[in-house]
Amino acid sequence: MAPLPPQVPPAHITPQPRREGIHLQVNGKPYLHAGDPDMPLLWWLRDYLQLTGTKYACGIGDCGACSVLVDGEPVHACLTPMQTLAGRKVTTVEGLALADGSPGALQQAWINEDAILCGYCQAGQLIAAHALLQRHPRPSEADLDTLPNLCRCGSYPRIRKAILRAARARAGKPENPA
Amino acid sequence: MSELDRRRFLKVMLGAGGALIVGLPLRALHAATPPLPLALLGDNWTRLSAFVSIEPNGRTLIGARAPDTGQGVRTSLPRIIADELDADWARVEVLAMPLGVEDDNGKPRWLYGPQHAGGSRNIAEAWQDLRSIGAAARWLLRQAAAQRWNLPAERLGTHAGWVIAPDGRRLDYGELAAAAAQLQLPDAGVAPKPASDYKLIGQPAGDVDARAMVEGRQAFAFDQTWGDGYVAVIARCPYAEGELAHLDDSAARAVAGVEKIIPISVREASGLIGDVPLAPGIAVLARDTWAALKGRTQLALRWRARHGGDASTAALTQQAELLLKGAPTTPVRNDGDFTKAFKAAAHRVEAEYHVPFVAHATMEPMSCMALITSDRAHLIAPTQSPRRALGIVQRLTGLDAGSILIEMPRIGGGYGRRLDDDYIAEAVLLAQAAGKPIKLLWMREDDMTHDVYRPFGVHRLAAGTDRKGRVEAWQHHLASTSRLWHRGVPASQLWTSEMQSDALPAGLVPNFQLGWYALDFPLWRGAWRAPSHDSNTFAIESFLDEIAHATHQDPLKLRLALLGAARQWQVQGVTFDSGRLAAALQRAATEIGWGTRVPAGHGRGLACAFSAGGYCAHAMEVSVQGGKVHFHRAVAVVDVGRVVNPLGVDAQIMGGTLDALSTALKLEITVKDGQVQQQNFPEYPIARMRELPRAVEVIAIASGATPVGAEDLGVPSAAPALANAIFAATGKRLRRMPFAAQLARMG
Ligand code: FES
Ligand code: FES
Numbered sequence: 001m002a003p004l005p006p007q008v009p010p011a012h013i014t015p016q017p018r019r020e021g022i023h024l025q026v027n028g029k030p031y032l033h034a035g036d037p038d039m040p041l042l043w044w045l046r047d048y049l050q051l052t053g054t055k056y057a058c059g060i061g062d063c064g065a066c067s068v069l070v071d072g073e074p075v076h077a078c079l080t081p082m083q084t085l086a087g088r089k090v091t092t093v094e095g096l097a098l099a100d101g102s103p104g105a106l107q108q109a110w111i112n113e114d115a116i117l118c119g120y121c122q123a124g125q126l127i128a129a130h131a132l133l134q135r136h137p138r139p140s141e142a143d144l145d146t147l148p149n150l151c152r153c154g155s156y157p158r159i160r161k162a163i164l165r166a167a168r169a170r171a172g173k174p175e176n177p178a
Numbered sequence: 179m180s181e182l183d184r185r186r187f188l189k190v191m192l193g194a195g196g197a198l199i200v201g202l203p204l205r206a207l208h209a210a211t212p213p214l215p216l217a218l219l220g221d222n223w224t225r226l227s228a229f230v231s232i233e234p235n236g237r238t239l240i241g242a243r244a245p246d247t248g249q250g251v252r253t254s255l256p257r258i259i260a261d262e263l264d265a266d267w268a269r270v271e272v273l274a275m276p277l278g279v280e281d282d283n284g285k286p287r288w289l290y291g292p293q294h295a296g297g298s299r300n301i302a303e304a305w306q307d308l309r310s311i312g313a314a315a316r317w318l319l320r321q322a323a324a325q326r327w328n329l330p331a332e333r334l335g336t337h338a339g340w341v342i343a344p345d346g347r348r349l350d351y352g353e354l355a356a357a358a359a360q361l362q363l364p365d366a367g368v369a370p371k372p373a374s375d376y377k378l379i380g381q382p383a384g385d386v387d388a389r390a391m392v393e394g395r396q397a398f399a400f401d402q403t404w405g406d407g408y409v410a411v412i413a414r415c416p417y418a419e420g421e422l423a424h425l426d427d428s429a430a431r432a433v434a435g436v437e438k439i440i441p442i443s444v445r446e447a448s449g450l451i452g453d454v455p456l457a458p459g460i461a462v463l464a465r466d467t468w469a470a471l472k473g474r475t476q477l478a479l480r481w482r483a484r485h486g487g488d489a490s491t492a493a494l495t496q497q498a499e500l501l502l503k504g505a506p507t508t509p510v511r512n513d514g515d516f517t518k519a520f521k522a523a524a525h526r527v528e529a530e531y532h533v534p535f536v537a538h539a540t541m542e543p544m545s546c547m548a549l550i551t552s553d554r555a556h557l558i559a560p561t562q563s564p565r566r567a568l569g570i571v572q573r574l575t576g577l578d579a580g581s582i583l584i585e586m587p588r589i590g591g592g593y594g595r596r597l598d599d600d601y602i603a604e605a606v607l608l609a610q611a612a613g614k615p616i617k618l619l620w621m622r623e624d625d626m627t628h629d630v631y632r633p634f635g636v637h638r639l640a641a642g643t644d645r646k647g648r649v650e651a652w653q654h655h656l657a658s659t660s661r662l663w664h665r666g667v668p669a670s671q672l673w674t675s676e677m678q679s680d681a682l683p684a685g686l687v688p689n690f691q692l693g694w695y696a697l698d699f700p701l702w703r704g705a706w707r708a709p710s711h712d713s714n715t716f717a718i719e720s721f722l723d724e725i726a727h728a729t730h731q732d733p734l735k736l737r738l739a740l741l742g743a744a745r746q747w748q749v750q751g752v753t754f755d756s757g758r759l760a761a762a763l764q765r766a767a768t769e770i771g772w773g774t775r776v777p778a779g780h781g782r783g784l785a786c787a788f789s790a791g792g793y794c795a796h797a798m799e800v801s802v803q804g805g806k807v808h809f810h811r812a813v814a815v816v817d818v819g820r821v822v823n824p825l826g827v828d829a830q831i832m833g834g835t836l837d838a839l840s841t842a843l844k845l846e847i848t849v850k851d852g853q854v855q856q857q858n859f860p861e862y863p864i865a866r867m868r869e870l871p872r873a874v875e876v877i878a879i880a881s882g883a884t885p886v887g888a889e890d891l892g893v894p895s896a897a898p899a900l901a902n903a904i905f906a907a908t909g910k911r912l913r914r915m916p917f918a919a920q921l922a923r924m925g
Contacts, residue, residue: 036434036468043468047409052401053394055590057541058622062859065541093394107392114384114825117833118248119391120541120590126392145868152541152591152864153248154836157873158829 024085026051027095037083041075042066044082045092053093053123057150064149065120067127068092074131093123096130106130109166110159117153124149129163138167224355226315228278228290229259229308236339236352238265241275244304245295245562246387247592248833249889250826253386255304258822261378262312262370263319265351266339272386274586277564281580286568295562295589296597296705298790298887301822305885309370315358317368322358323349338377373820373882382825387588399560399587400545404615407549408437408463410608411470411619414628415458416853417483418700422458429476430462435469438462439477440611442604456600457628461608467619486700487852491535491634494699494849498636498657506655506693508673514689519651523642527728530638531717532914535631535659535847538706539862542590543625546605549615550575555582555606560589562596570599574606593837593890594705598630626862627854630704631847633659633676634697637717642689647729649740652687654718657695661703672696676710680749682788683718686740701849708890711789712838712897716915719785719898723905733784733902734767752791758817759788762795762879766815769875770797779803780810781907785898791886793817793879796835796899798871802908805922807843807900809871814892816876819883827888832874834892840865842897844918 021034026049033044045051045068057065059078066077069091096104103111106129116122128149136143144160151159223231229241240259246252256272259265278289292303316336323341324331326349334341340348373379390396415421427439440461460477464470501507520526547558555577561567564584571582589596605618620628635658642651660672667674673694684690706712722740726733737760744757763786767773770782779801786795794817799810814831821827844863848855856862876892901912904921912920 035466036472038472039466039468043466043471046401047403047466047468050403051394052397055398055542056400056619057543058859060622060858060860063541093392097393103389103392107389110392111384111388114388114829116248116385116388116391117250117829118246118541118591119385119387119396119588120248120398122391123394141872144872147867150541150859150864150866152539152837154833154840154870155829156836156867156870157832159867160872 022082022086024087025089027091033082035082037081039082040078041068041080041082041085041090042077045077051092051094055120055123057121062150063121063124064128065124067124067149069127069130072134074127093126096126105169106133106162106166109162109169113158113162113165115155115158115162117151117155121149121151121153122155125151125155125159129159129166132163133167133170137170139163224359226318226355226359227311229275229311230263230315232351232355234352234355236266236269236350238263238270238339238351239273240265240270241290242272243275243278243290243293244300245293245560245564245586245589247295247562247589247596249295249298249300249830249887250385250823251295251300252588253383254301254823254826255308256386257378257383258304258308259312261376262309263316264336264338264377267378267383269339276586277568277584279568279579279582281578284578286565286579288565293564293586295592296594298792298889298891301885301887302791310368313368313370314363317363318358318361319351319354321361322354325357326354379820379822380824383823384825396588398542398590399547399558400542400617400619402547402558402587402617404547404549404617407615407617408465408612409467409470409617409619410461410463410605411474411621412442412459412461412604412624413474413477413479414624415481416627417481417487418702418852419485420458420481420483420487420852422460422479423482424478424480425460426478427460429478430473433464433469433473433476435465436462436473437464438612439473440608442607456603459604461604463608463612463616470619471621483852489700489852490850491848492850494634494659494697495532495636498695498697501657501695501697502636502638502655507696508670508694510673510677510692510694511679511684512691513684513687516651516653516689516691519689520640520642520653523651524645525643525647525729526640527721527725528638528640529721529724529911529913530636531720533635533637533713533716534915535634535701535849536706536841536845537626537629537631537847537856537862538591538593538595539626539629539864540591540593540595543622544595544601544620546602546618547616548602548605548609548618550606550609553577553581556585557583557602557605558585558587559602560587560596561599561602562589562592562594563599566597567599567602570603571606574603574610593707594709595629597705622859623857626856626858629847630661630702632706633661633703633713634699635659635676635713637714639717639721641721641725643725643729647731647736649683649687649725651689652683653691653693655693655695656714657697659697659699659701659703661705661709663703669696677714678710678750681711681714682749683740685747686742700852701854707834707837708789708893711787711894715785715787715894716842716897716901719787719895720901720911720913723783723785723898723902724911727905734763734772737763737784737786749788754788758879759786759793759795762786762793762815762817765877765879766795766797766813769813769815769877770799770811772797776906779907781903781905783899783902783904783906785895785902787894789891789894792888792891794831794891794895796895798899798903800900800903800907802904802921802924805925806869807904807921811875812871812873813875813877814896815879816888816891817879817881818888818891819881819885821878822885824878827878828876830888831876831892834888834890835874835896836865836870838893838896839870839900842900842915842917843869843921844916846916
């Protein structure tokens with residue numbers, strides 16, 4: 001068999017033109033959405049990024065199962081069209097872990113309090129709790145009452161305990177990077 | 179399955195003394211058992227039974243056979259096995275088992291015992307058979323160590339994944355598994371350990387999937403993808419019995435990403451599906467969810483009702499009132515002479531209670547993944563009844579049971595909705611018609627308007643007491659929409675899903691009468707948490723409270739007097755112990771401070787229930803301000819026999835209690851012009867954090883009795899305890915669920 005010809009690097013590398021579409025970051029990584037700009041973030045995350053932790057349960061911004069953070073603020077991904085997200089930073093439940101991949105304070109508190117029942121609403125609950133702790137690092141019971149997300153299983157009391165536990169844990173430690 | 183495996187499987191099925199263990203199939207001995215789905219794990223492991231495999235490093239893989247809808251059986255069932263095995267829980271990996279089935283001359287043969295979710299039955303069933311599975315694996319490991327050390331097996335102990343010799347030497351299960359797998363089990367079977375040796379049973383354990391859940395990695399059915407499949411959504415006929423009047427799908431076809439539009443006609447489906455006919459619908463199949471949804475909005479559709487186009491729940495209430503004036507459709511029970519005793523009574527009390535249709539509204543709407551080829555079917559199905567799902571796939575595809583794989587992922591809530599498999603039939607039909615794998619999604623609106631609803635009922639109760647306040651006469655008349663309607667049940671049996679002839683206070687009142695009235699209404703009904711117990715307990719336990727107040731008795735004392743001395747009898751096919759119910763009630767009363775001073779404006783209420791073999795009593799303290807209920811305390815005392823996982827029982831009772839309160843306060847499905855009026859959560863407002871108790875104080879009474887499930891046990895008595903507490907606080911009796919409208923009027 002004849003030896004392969006030596007590989008010669010090209011003299012010039014023509015950079016690809018920047019592709020058309022919506023550029024955004026998800027959990028710290030850059031992505032491009034080149035499809036329908038009306039597509040809600042929820043379906044893009046789930047169908048194209050396979051980030052399926054974010055759930056669908058109402059599609060009309062009522063239940064909170066699809067909650068994600070956009071530039072640190074909680075939004076309903078089911079009502080957030082991709083065209084509003086150019087240059088924005090999206091954090092999903094998959095992005096709540098610490099840099100070393102271990103669970104963040106809230107996630108760990110959720111595990112310790114065994115806060116999930118069926119678990120379906122819990123990604124949204126974690127995001128809502130994260131946002132609450134940003135506003136109220138030491139939340140009162142009344143602050144917890146403002147949590148908006150639905151849980152059909154009735155996990156609310158354990159969610160309350162988990163958030164208080166996370167608040168205590170965070171009080172002693174640096175803020176969760178997410 | 180090798181010859182050795184077959185014999186082993188047989189012997190595992192023989193309990194102590196060779197007695198056959200109910201539930202697991204002996205006929206499974208003659209063909210191969212599909213292995214646990216180990217694809218993603220290491221390939222170096224030894225199988226000791228269909229449920230237990232061990233890796234050389236000691237990691238122990240335990241199969242979870244029942245679908246976990248949030249009732250915690252992916253944790254509790256494997257822990258029952260792990261305890262018998264003396265496994266190290268920290269080294270246990272729980273694997274979901276698919277439906278264990280093979281073909282037996284055209285009939286399915288079940289391999290792993292019961293694999294459903296519903297009726298809170300998993301724990302009681304597991305207690306019957308899974309303990310022996312763990313005990314057998316432990317027996318094999320101990321024998322292997324005995325041979326290695328040349329010691330009698332009886333002298334060897336086991337602990338946390340080790341076999342331990344009297345001199346302190348230890349061998350890890352991982353080192354022994356390969357040798358253990360070569361051994362044969364004794365003909366007499368292996369007896370489970372005595373309760374005094376339990377190490378995991380009775381200890382709290384968090385959900386095995388907690389970490390995957392909080393990291394967003396736990397895959398529910400609709401989180402999965404078939405590489406080249408379609409996403410399907412369906413526009414369904416809004417009438418229970420209706421048909422397509424007009425369709426123009428040209429605009430939908432023009433939507434980018436829409437691949438196919440497939441009509442689902444009722445004619446094609448009915449008779450094949452059986453229980454609940456599919457709604458006629460137009461399916462939009464697309465490359466992604468968004469395209470499918472967009473396509474669906476572009477369908478120009480008109481439906482017409484074949485029957486019941488003018489049906490309404492307002493008219494249904496009138497129908498009930500009218501019927502209740504006459505004789506029952508079915509006289510369910512008649513002890514003594516109610517009419518005479520009621521006439522002769524010193525005090526007479528009468529009341530009417532209304533229970534609306536409600537939806538299941540599982541947080542995860544219906545969905546199903548289906549891949550069908552000419553010789554094989556693969557489903558990822560969030561179902562509570564995988565065996566019935568298998569039957570549907572067989573009827574639709576003609577495949578034998580051995581060619582059908584049904585995987586059951588974690589499920590985002592069941593509550594009985596997923597005992598019906600209409601969504602599975604849809605996915606299979608579409609996968610066949612499209613020739614591609616299908617991911618079928620129901621949107622919330624589909625789910626809300628095409629549920630199988632908890633039956634609607636109007637309860638009329640009458641009671642007479644003697645001078646001392648003893649209940650001498652009791653009549654319960656119920657007009658309801660049987661959930662067995664149109665399910666192939668003869669008219670004479672439709673009452674059986676609505677009332678139990680032996681439910682309390684049957685047997686406690688000498689002149690006792692139950693009667694059921696058939697309401698006719700075109701809306702599909704199904705099992706909803708603690709079916710019929712939830713509705714009936716609301717009426718009965720509210721009414722007991724009314725009797726107590728009318729006759730100036732303490733509601734607790736009245737109930738205890740009615741229950742009488744502790745004794746046992748059969749209720750709903752299981753042993754009922756009146757002493758255990760009285761103890762739960764008494765304990766709940768003590769915990770809430772029954773009989774002590776109540777803060778101004780507050781009121782306390784009690785209620786209790788016996789359901790699915792478990793005992794529950796609720797005690798609540800509430801006040802009402804601005805038309806809203808404020809929960810000051812909510813106590814639930816349960817007796818579920820031996821508690822397998824205290825943390826799990828706490829979660830189930832807390833969840834059941836809150837769900838029942840949310841439902842009683844706010845939820846109702848109404849029908850107008852033949853169509854369900856509620857589409858999504860704003861019209862069906864499941865209660866949020868601020869509207870429910872901040873804590874539910876759950877107490878499980880210590881017991882050595884055979885465990886029963888807690889899944890729905892917290893449901894039945896919560897609503898009447900709330901109604902009774904509201905009465906105590908305000909003097910207003912709420913007899914019509916949901917309470918929200920009346921509360922608002924109270925201001
Ligand atoms: S799915 Fe977005 S808020 Fe409910
Ligand atoms: S845990 Fe099931 S909906 Fe919240």
